[in-house]
Amino acid sequence: MLQVENVVAAYGQSTILWGTSLEVKAGAVTTVMGRNGVGKTTLLKTIMGVITAREGKVVFKDRDITALGPAGKAKAGIAYVPQGREIIPKLTVYENLLLGLEAAPDRRAGIPEEEIYRLFPILKDFRKRAGGNLSGGQQQQLAIARALVSRPSLLLLDEPTEGIQPSIAQEIGHILQQLVQEKGLSVLLVEQKIDFARQVSDYYYFMDRGKMINHGSAEEMDFASLERHIAV
Amino acid sequence: GKTGENTTDNGETVKIGVLHSLSGTMAISEVSLRDAVQMAVDEINASGGVLGKKIEPVIVDPASDWDLFAEKAKELLIDKKVSAVFGCWTSVSRKSVLPVFEENNGLLFYPVQYEGEECSNNVIYTGATPNQQLIPAAEYLMSEKGGGYKKFYLLGTDYVFPRTANKILKAYLLSKGVPNENIIEEYTPFHHQDYQTIVSKIKRFAADGKACVLSTINGDSNVPFYKEFANQGLSSATCPIMAFSVAEDELRSMDTEFLVGHLAAWNYFQSNDSPENKKFVEAFKAFCEKKGLPGGSKRVTDDPICWAYTGVYLWARAATKAGSFDVNKVRTALSGLEFDSPDGKVKMDVGNHHLAKPVMIGEIKPDGQFDIISKTDNLVSPQPWSPLTSPDKDCDWVNHKGTYTK
Amino acid sequence: MLLSVNNLAVSFGGVQALSLSHFSLQPQELRVIIGPNGAGKSTFLDIICGRTKPDTGEVYFNDRAIMGMTEVSIARLGIGRKFQQPSVFPGLTVYDNLLLAAKMKKDILSSLFFKPSQLLKARIHEVAEKIGLTKVLSSIAGALSHGQKQWLEIGIVVLQDPKLLLIDEPAAGMSDEETYKTGELLLELSNNHGIIVIEHDMKFVQQIARERVTVLERGKLLVEGSFNDIRNDQRVIDCYLGRNNTQLENL
Amino acid sequence: MLQVALARETNTDALRAGKDILYAIQLNTTTDAQTAKRYIDSLAENWGDNAPVFLSAYAKSKKPFADYAGQKASSLERKYDYLQKVQNLFSGLSLGSILILIALGLSIVYGLAGIINMAHGEFLMIGAYTTYCIQTLFTEVLKVPYTDLLFIISLPLSFLVAGLLGLLLERLVVRHLYARPLESLLATWGVSLILIQTARSLFGDLTAVKTPAFLSGGLAVSPHLVLPYNRIFIIGLTALIVLLTYLMLYKTRIGLQIRAVTQNRNMSACLGIDTKKVAALTFFFGSGLAGIAGCAMTLIGNVVPDMGQTYIVDSFLVVVTGGVGKIVGTIVSGLGIGFFTKILEAFFQAVYGKVCILLFIMLFMQYKPKGLFPYKGRLAED
């Protein structure tokens, strides 16, 4: 589905990713874990095209999309739920959802309202409120909902359960599994909470200082040793 | 400062300074004066120059920035060592360079009508003094031929020329028995655009058909003023506007439909159909076309253009007469000098550095030209100190040291 | 009583965001507040620190009414706040962030003639060590990752040395290991500070909730009790924890 | 003799003036009290320009019904005052519309780049020069006799030309500055210098556009109250433009995209919006609105290179007083400032009126530091 090959990325003079590689398999949840500041978010931003890779390649569905901008990538079927939610604050909840349609393969299908509101009931009550006025957790829900509206084939999630109440976090886990199984969605998840990661992941990568230091499938993983690794 | 010998003659050329704003708010008016000076220079150079030297104009842009006027004047006099400077339009700019010219004994040719009350040894005023423009205009409006108006709305841009002009006008009107309540004075800032309120005030003031407007509005405020005037249903028949700062150059591309019949007082009009003027007008159009200046052959001449042009000739004649470019000698030579200007013969006053010239009143025609409806037969002598407001003062550099008490 | 609150209510656009009849906190108590998204937890902290004006109600800090005071006055009384979205000085270095926060006279003149004492420097390094930012002390705070900013903001509040710390979701965006470290830090602080912590990470809550946990729902107090009471309270499970929660099962 | 002339007169103004004099003469010559009263009534009813003067002169005499004439005279004065108030309100509305017309584009562009577009006034100037060029092109190059149609077609053309130049500015300059909004203030300042100088060297000094015939003169509500057509036109135009802008921004997909991009470029891009296109379009639209405003301004003022500077501070004020990014705010504050200015101008000279307005706005900001219609709640915080 997605191959990241030896990507180098930097903010100005400080290089964060030093030749990172990773592969996201179709119809599976791939999780990247790592301590604070190792470059997980940077990796997702680079894949999405918010930061341009200085070296290396990003290949999506056998197509080299390294040079494509974020909008192009969104249209190609990648949806992104960033860390920090990035709700458009002065638009209403509904308008925020409408924006999800921008990258949808078929705009006319509209917002799958029932599905979304079943998942996140609070969004229905708050349809007309400004997105920026929602509580932190509500915004996170909105961000995920917005990504789902665009019916992506690859979903990039940056710590999606951050600030979300446990029941909904669990629900999100279920939904992800469901989407992966039923619709063949592929997911690249960045997560620090092992519990959630374990609930949904099929494959793991561990990152340290801009490089992948270990990876393997859920079955192969020795979490005890990894936890030690991440802790330092 | 170092006086006297601040003139250079490094062989072939003699330098003069041109100090007109080429950018900023005043560029609209002053660029034409730069062109007029340039044309005079070209003509003189083509006919052999002055005292065997070609004139080399040093053009700078004081950018409608009054401080920069002073700075540029210093630069021209001290660093560039020019023999004379041709420049300024607004009185502010003249006031700002005045100390510089006096300190460095320079010579400034100032081509625009102004408020008087000044008498500098270092300025040659080729524009009109109040008695050469303001008073004859008011006189005309009060006369039977002019309509016998009894109420006067003095409207001006808020700066020294309109303020002083209105002070003098008011003194004149009061002296002619116009009651105080029949005179209204009002000022708007430069670039004022919204004349709705003022025009409705005028409309009420003029309801009985006996009122006229004496306008010292300057620059780009004129168009919105005249348009609003017409649109609220006023016209030259009900309430004429006598303008002191609207000339052909301003009318050139105004929508003259609104203006027809309104008046202006000047010392020169392009429509003056003497042969020398026709030649001048043709020459100016040809010059603008040849130099590729905006407007090209559609350019017109007007009063300040005429005096800016005349100024250069006056200086050249005086230098020739003096046989030197030295400021003191040129100044002496200028006293009483006569010259055949596009406006006919004009004469430098013997003592006060101003120019004696005819006074005319014109009525605006649809083509942006003026119908000359009144013209003095003789040259009107300049009075820098108006007898109306400063009866005890006069200006004379020959028998006195400038301003003196009579 | 370090903090006591009566009949606090605020609504936004017709929705009652908070309506709390009573709440109180002892001087050295660490209180955890949990509750569904949008329950009004952050709003509660916003009111205490003067950021949001309540419609009605009173807040007493050390028996002093603080409603209507400005943020600065409240901060000067000794209430420090960590926000849900990290809020640091992005243009300053990490060290300067900490330096500005440290407890000291904060008027203009003192600032103009301020010289950091050895003691203060040592303290800053000590805190930096604790929050794991020693290596990035001289980098610009705006360039930190999300988690690092969280840490930095905790450091800022700690150095302020307030009597009452209001901490909104400190563990968000941190790994389990770091979450644990945060917990230890908070527990240590609770030895001589009053602390209110908001969190959704149950493991973390379990770690730090030595005394009572408060559950809010739709702006109202749902229950208050020990962690275990709460964990097994049916109402809390229904509205907040969720049934058969795999993540909670290994608690 | 006068009566005979009047009978033949068809011009209403002249007729009224004539009657005025006629009645006055008759009033002053009559000796009969009742006839005098009749003439007093006629004078008042006819309400010629000099009626109040004649009446109050009569009132001073010792003749019959002198008091009555005095009453009539002052009632005419009162009517006049009332009309003057109406005129003032109309002036306020007209000034307000102009401010709104200019501020609207500014507000949209401000929202996009998060900066004060210092060159906004210059797009106004470009719109005005476009109108001027079209007029010159048709009347002088193609020798078409001037028709009112010219003005009508120059409205959309001004929009287009100013819009396209705005687009160019966005593509060449502003595009590089989205991450550094403050600096774009400086860059656009530089651009405004360049544009002014360009206009000056292309067109030289002041030029003016001929007002189309159907817009000159005014609607004579009463002989003493004339509402100029050009101003009525501008008021209507503003209403139309405001409506269209509102519909575009709030009811269309592109409007949604614009609003999203103005608030968060990066995220909008991640959602699949072509931010480049949207930004360019926004600039196009905002500058185009300025162009239309410029075209409209040719109806009341002249066309000069630095005409953009005249209203620019006022329109910034409108944007700010209304609350940045709020169309309703822009409208309400534009009208408010327009009315207040005119009301104050009736009492003070123009300048003092303006100074009062500026100080008043400062005080107003004490109560509404984020404008009339601020965003409420958390999203308003920094």
Added chain:
Amino acid sequence: MEKKIYYLLFIAFFALLLPAGHLMGWVSINTISLWGRYFCFAIAALGIDLIWGYTGILSMCQAFFFCLGSYGIAMHMLLKTSGSALPEFMVWNKVESLPFFWVPFQSFGLTLVLCLVIPSLLAFVIGYVLFRSRIKGVYMAIITQALALAMWLLFLRNETGLGGTNGLTDFKTLLGLPLSNTYVKLGLYLMSLLLLCVAYFACYQITHSKFGKVLQAIRDSESRVSFTAYKVMDYKLAVFVVAALLAAIGGMLYAPQTGIITPGRMDVKASVEMVMWVALGGRGKLKGAVAGALLVNFLYSICTSLFPDSWLYILGFLFVITVLFFDKGFVGLMDNLTKRKEPCY
């Protein structure tokens, strides 16, 4: 160390070389005065850098404070010039007796005090009103701009007794010294240079103290500063007053060297231009403010003479290009040129 050399070079050039050049007859007194005036602008620019560069408050009325200083000193000089008579412009305007607010300016000491106190006091009041209601960002910029506009309009009026559009001009002496004298001009130049250095040093101390860091913190996140127990309002007010004071000091030195002060110096454009100097020099760096003010004004002077028809293009393009490609201004550009490029990896 390397830094110090630049400072020394700057001082050596302007304090020694330029005056020496004049005495040798290579540099005209006009050039000297010109630089003296640029120094006045640089002093004001330092204030703008403090308030805008460091604190992030875009104040668009600094030119007004500059003019307050200028007008004060100009009033004094004019009164000394006209002696017991009324200043000339009052005679034209038919003002019969000296307006009350002119009276204190007869004394030089009082003039100095008033020139410093009035701008500070006004800045305090304006700042208090604006900061109290938490006006910031564009709102601040536009409101201060409107304020400048209002003041400009008032100063333009003749009724206000300050010379209207013409302003005040034709000063002859200061402290009994003839202003036309070359050595007096040289003295004023050196005085401006000295005060620029003093102002620079003072600003340096301010920005490198904790006070300066609080200012930057306010720029970054005002609410965080409040929650960290600093009274944001006090700090903003203090820096606003300091900036106004610096502007006024610049203005006080400006009037005697230019020989005229008019409301044109304080119109809306003037304030924007001042901000522009700082931006082009490099905002947030004191060196930048000084370099920007000197360079832009120098360019303005020479371009209006060398390229009278096209200088606006030159300056306009310079602004645009500097902003587009050298986002840290001249100083940033210099740093880039002098420093070796750090390797990326």
